[in-house]
Amino acid sequence: MEEKEIVSMDNVIVTYPTGTQALKKVNIRIAKGEFVFVVGASGSGKSTFIKVLLREIAPNSGRILINGKDITNLKHKQVAAYRRKIGCVFQDFRLLKDRNVYENVAFAQKVIGVPHKLIGQNVRRILTLVGLGDKEQVLPKQLSGGEQQRVALARALVNKPAMLLADEPTGNLDPKTSMEIMQLLEAINQQGTTVIVVTHDNEIVNQMRKRVITLKEGEVYQDEEDGSYAKSLSIQNESLFSGLARL
Amino acid sequence: MEKINTLFYCIGQGFKNIKRNRMFSFTSVCTITACLFLFGIFFSLVSNVRYMVNNMEKSVAVTAFFEPGTTDSRIAEIGLELKGRSDVKKVEYISAEDAWNRFKGEIFEGQQDLVDSFGTDNPLADSASYEIYVKDVTKQKALVKDLKKMDGIRKVNSSDETAKLLINFNRLISVVSIFIIALLMAVSVFLISTTISVGISVRKEEIGIMRLIGATDFFVQGPFIVEGIMIGLIGAVLPLFLLAIIYHQLIQWLSNRFSILSDWMVFMSLRTELSVLVPFSLALGVGIGLLGSGLTVKRHLKV
Ligand SMILES: Nc1ncnc2c1ncn2[C@@H]1O[C@H](COP(=O)(O)OP(=O)(O)OP(=O)(O)O)[C@@H](O)[C@H]1O
Ligand SMILES: [Mg+2]
Numbered sequence: 273m274e275e276k277e278i279v280s281m282d283n284v285i286v287t288y289p290t291g292t293q294a295l296k297k298v299n300i301r302i303a304k305g306e307f308v309f310v311v312g313a314s315g316s317g318k319s320t321f322i323k324v325l326l327r328e329i330a331p332n333s334g335r336i337l338i339n340g341k342d343i344t345n346l347k348h349k350q351v352a353a354y355r356r357k358i359g360c361v362f363q364d365f366r367l368l369k370d371r372n373v374y375e376n377v378a379f380a381q382k383v384i385g386v387p388h389k390l391i392g393q394n395v396r397r398i399l400t401l402v403g404l405g406d407k408e409q410v411l412p413k414q415l416s417g418g419e420q421q422r423v424a425l426a427r428a429l430v431n432k433p434a435m436l437l438a439d440e441p442t443g444n445l446d447p448k449t450s451m452e453i454m455q456l457l458e459a460i461n462q463q464g465t466t467v468i469v470v471t472h473d474n475e476i477v478n479q480m481r482k483r484v485i486t487l488k489e490g491e492v493y494q495d496e497e498d499g500s501y502a503k504s505l506s507i508q509n510e511s512l513f514s515g516l517a518r519l
Numbered sequence: 520m521e522k523i524n525t526l527f528y529c530i531g532q533g534f535k536n537i538k539r540n541r542m543f544s545f546t547s548v549c550t551i552t553a554c555l556f557l558f559g560i561f562f563s564l565v566s567n568v569r570y571m572v573n574n575m576e577k578s579v580a581v582t583a584f585f586e587p588g589t590t591d592s593r594i595a596e597i598g599l600e601l602k603g604r605s606d607v608k609k610v611e612y613i614s615a616e617d618a619w620n621r622f623k624g625e626i627f628e629g630q631q632d633l634v635d636s637f638g639t640d641n642p643l644a645d646s647a648s649y650e651i652y653v654k655d656v657t658k659q660k661a662l663v664k665d666l667k668k669m670d671g672i673r674k675v676n677s678s679d680e681t682a683k684l685l686i687n688f689n690r691l692i693s694v695v696s697i698f699i700i701a702l703l704m705a706v707s708v709f710l711i712s713t714t715i716s717v718g719i720s721v722r723k724e725e726i727g728i729m730r731l732i733g734a735t736d737f738f739v740q741g742p743f744i745v746e747g748i749m750i751g752l753i754g755a756v757l758p759l760f761l762l763a764i765i766y767h768q769l770i771q772w773l774s775n776r777f778s779i780l781s782d783w784m785v786f787m788s789l790r791t792e793l794s795v796l797v798p799f800s801l802a803l804g805v806g807i808g809l810l811g812s813g814l815t816v817k818r819h820l821k822v
Contacts (some may be wrong), residue, residue, distance in 0.1 A: 326731065348736075355733035366728050382528055383734040385521030431732070 277337070278466045279325065280303045286490075294320035296490040297334070304339075304434075304467065307461040308479050310470045311501055312487035318470040321487065322439045325468070326360055327351050339434065356384050359428030359436040359465075363443035365420045368410040373399065373423050374408040380427045398430045402456060404484055418449035425456060435466040442473055442515035450476060474501035487489050525738050536718050543714035544750055550710050551754025551807055552761075554703035555800045559762040561696030562799070563792055568689045570787050575685075580650040582676040583661055588654070589671040597669060601651055603817025606662060609652040618646045638642050657686065674767075704807060711750055711811025715743050719819045726820065740816045744809065751808025755800045759793070766792060 279302035286295040294317045302308055310318050323329050324336065327343055341416050343354055365374050372397055381391045399405050402422040412420055414437060421441055428436060438457065442450035454469075454476050461467040477484060477500060484499030486490060537544045585594060594612075601610045613621075651666075653659050659677055665677045719726070729739050770786040 328731075352730075352733045352735045355731060358733075360731055366724070366731075368725055368728065379728075380732050382524070383729055383732045383738060385524045385738075404702060427732075 276293070276303055277301050278306075278339055279468075280340075281324075281336040282335045284324065284336060285333045286317075286324060286329060287332050288476065294490050295324065295331070298447045298487075298492055300492060300495070302388055304466055305461070307458065307467045307480075307482045308469070309480075309482055309499070309501075310468060310487060311315070311474075311477060312473070312493070315489075316487040318487055318491040319426070319439055320490075322360070322437050322468070324472060325435075325437055326358060327354055340405065345378050350390060356431060357434050359431070359433035361421065361424045361428050361438045363440040365412070365417075365424045366419060367423055367427075367446075369412055372411050373415070374410050376423055377426045377430050378410070380430050383462060384431055394430055395426075398426045401429070402426045406426065416449070417445050418452060421445065421453055422456070425460075427466070429460060435468065436460060438467070438469045438471075440470055440472065442471065444474070447473075447475065451479075454480060477501035522698045523537055524743045525735075525741065529738070529741030529745050532742035533749055535748040536742055537749055540714060540718045540721075540738070540746075543710075543717050544746075547707065547710045547714045547750045547811075548754045550703065550755070551707045551751060551804055554700060554707050554804060554807075555695070555755050556758035556761060557703060558700050558803065559758055559796055559800065561692060561700065562796060563762070563766060563787075565689055565692055566792065566795070567787055568685050571785065572685050572689070574785055581654050581659060581673050582613075582668075583649045583666050583667065584645075584650065584676075585647060585672045586671050586673045593671045597671060598649060600669075601649060604662070606655065606658040607655055608654045611650040611652075613646075613650055616645045618648065619765070687720060692760065707754070707807045708811040708814075711747050711808055712815045714750065715747060715815040715817065717811045718743060718746065719815070736820070740820050743816050743820075744812050747808035747812025747815075748805055749808070751804035751806070751811075752801070753804075754807070755804025759797060759800055762796065763789060777784075 279300060281298055281300045284295055284298045285293065287293045298321070310321060312318050313356055320329070324331055325338075327346060329343060330346075335342060337343070338354070339357075365383075368379065371379065377395045377398060378391050383395060386394065396405070396408075399408065402425050404419060404422050404426065407415065407419065412423065415423065421444075425441075429438075436457070441457070442453050445453060450473055454473075457467050457469060458480065481498050483495070483497050484501065486494040486499075572681050583597075585597075592729050598610055598612060601607055651662065653662055663675050666672055726739055772790070774786065
């Protein structure tokens with residue numbers, strides 16, 4: 273049976289060993305092919321949400337279905353296989369500094385054992401897609417931040433993941449470059465990949481008119497189609513004000 | 520297909536690790552080389568001494584002389600009893616004439632006039648004896664003791680002193696070498712482990728990225744295991760070459776130098792020596808490499 277939902281979280285709780293409850297009974301459903309922003313104040317649990325989806329941490333309780341498959345109790349060996357279906361990018365790009373653009377992207381293909389012959393054409397195709405067709409031999413440090421993030425995106429996409437997770441992908445970029453990266457993410461989404469983006473960038477969120485999930489202290493505070501950052505932020509601020517007022 | 524590509528990747532990456540981690544790899548290789556070189560030396564020594572002792576066992580016998588006037592039937596009886604023993608390989612009766620003939624041959628060789636001076640007298644008239652060959656030199660003592668208690672035996676000659684000395688020497692060498700080799704092996708394993716640890720810590724970031732992309736344990740750990748095995752292999756091959764050259768030169772020199780002793784100073788051929796040493800050293804090298812890297816990888820790279 274073909275699943276409509278790519279992410280289905282039920283009552284997911286994550287408590288760190290320190291005792292911090294980063295996610296408290298989170299229920300989220302994301303359809304295949306959706307583009308979703310996840311926003312919220314610092315410490316609200318956004319990165320934890322991404323980590324749970326990447327299976328970097330297992331929830332303490334609750335259930336997570338990805339494409340209809342329960343990933344809550346994956347064994348160590350199954351985690352690797354699961355991650356191959358998911359692409360991820362981060363604020364700090366996480367490129368291999370001693371390898372050039374081509375090698376960084378090809379690396380992802382080597383990891384999953386793609387035959388040597390096919391790697392070349394796959395990597396070139398994806399580098400052209402992210403607009404770096406002419407930078408194959410360049411080292412990461414010789415690239416701008418935006419270009420580095422494009423390499424990271426190329427690496428995340430080259431294995432054709434069903435879902436792309438981005439944790440503050442524009443956190444280190446200037447507004448113009450940020451917008452370019454977001455547009456690239458949107459283009460990728462339009463080709464069918466589900467995209468989940470954690471961001472602090474309210475302008476972009478407001479401009480792109482996508483679904484916005486707002487986390488607050490580990491709970492889903494708001495979940496709006498065609499949402500905006502300003503709205504959720506202002507509500508947060510209001511509650512902050514009222515909180516302050518009560519003091 | 521994925522497996523094969525990954526295997527090639529691991530091998531290539533393993534070599535790169537060694538290059539990148541040159542100093543540590545070099546130190547590890549040196550230690551294993553030292554370890555297996557010593558192993559080779561001790562092994563050659565012990566195996567050669569054992570070889571000599573074996574040769575000696577073949578030629579060395581216990582000689583039992585009879586009391587004067589012991590009857591032929593008693594002599595035959597003793598012979599039967601000796602042949603019945605489980606530690607006895609062969610019993611040979613040497614009559615007085617045999618003994619004299621042999622003596623003449625060995626001692627007075629080329630001095631026919633001296634021999635002639637004895638005429639038909641046999642100076643060894645009472646020297647009929649049994650020459651008893653034992654299966655194992657270490658059991659000789661017990662045999663001699665039993666022989667001395669037997670009726671009709673006058674004297675027992677056993678020339679096992681050299682053999683005994685060699686066996687004791689061999690035992691000492693074995694114990695010392697096992698101790699030193701074990702120590703060096705532990706050091707080798709430790710050094711390989713350190714080398715691999717350094718490699719892992721340098722590449723922590725890369726390993727994290729691999730994990731996020733969905734690399735299997737095999738893919739993440741493989742290069743480090745290959746690195747360990749390669750260090751072990753290089754550390755095994757080097758001393759084998761060294762040993763082969765030194766051994767060849769040494770036995771030639773010794774054989775020439777001590778040719779007087781050469782009837783018992785026979786050495787194992789280089790070829791025989793290597794036929795055992797090569798597989799052993801390679802297995803040890805690979806084993807050390809595998810152990811050192813395996814332990815480290817298990818400790819550092821499990822999620
Ligand atoms: N490894 C960890 N160990 C213990 N506590 C943690 C760990 N990681 C995060 N936390 C805590 O869990 C809560 C949620 O953290 P998380 O990183 O998910 O927040 P975030 O929304 O991503 O914040 P930011 O916007 O600053 O990145 C915070 O209170 C944080 O201190
Ligand atoms: Mg975060």
